[in-house]
Amino acid sequence: MAAAETVDIRRSDDRANTKISWLDSKHSFSFGSHYEPENTHHGLLLVNNDDIVAPGTGFDTHPHRDMEIVTWVLRGSLVHQDSTGHSGVIYPGLAQRMSAGRGILHSEKNDSWTLTGAETHWGHLPPEGQGDEPVHFVQMWVVPDESGIDPGYQQLEIDDELLRGGLVTIASGMPEHRDQAAIAIRNSYAALHGARMQPGDTVGLPQARYLHLFIPRGEVTLEGAGALHEGDAVRFTGSGGQRVTATTPAEILVWEMHASLAAA
Secondary structure, three states, X not given: OOOOOEEEEEOHHHOEEEEOOOEEEEEOOOEOOEOOOOOOOEOOEEEEEEEEEOOOOXXXXXXXXXXXXXXXXXXOOEEEEEOOOOEEEXXXXXXXXXXXXXXXXXXXXXXXXXXXXXXXXXXXXXXXXXXXXXXXXXXXXXXXXXXXXXXXXXXXXXXXXXXXXXXXXXXXXXXXXXXXXXXXXXXXXXXXXXXXXXXXXXXXXXXXXEEEEEEEEOOEEEOOOEEEOOOOEEEEEEEOOOEEEEXXXXXXXXXXXXXXXXXX
């Protein structure tokens, strides 16, 4: 049965918020102690956390299992280390995915570069404009097709020019995106797209049973719905094809999903 068409706008200020000394985290869905039984997921997307982590701090080593976790950094840089031996610095324009599989431990820390002439652990200075500052990133979780798979990690830099003016496939497990996606996720019904947009730039949303549009930076207008501000999200069911136009420099993240948790 085809899903009924709906366009559900969720405003930034309506999100639950975890705020402590080193973390300001806003949750699009139920997360941790913020549980709402009617707001646990959309399609295959269970977590869309909009996080700001203070310099020199971060998430200590903690476990995950049976989840595909995609991290997208907007400002600053984030150090990832996990129990399978993978490590890396995630910065704007770098697509990153961790498959928790049958179980993995990892940590995520603000990579507070100290620009005193000393080399970083990568042997070079950080990208221009990134220093001792908070790191702002969006972390998104989708379920894998199978439980108990081998844990995994993948990252790939996407040239900034590819994210200006059109949607780019950041992560996907869908067969039709195998030659387009920067990184792979182990869900054959889901794909994450993103765009960096200048005022006046317009992109069209894909057609899908479920879509999740998130505005992590800037302001846009959505065809038929009006203005969307930083932190706003839209949940589409049985829809797609609408145009999104930037009114300020903006960045958008779009999950295209062709199944729901119940039917995955």
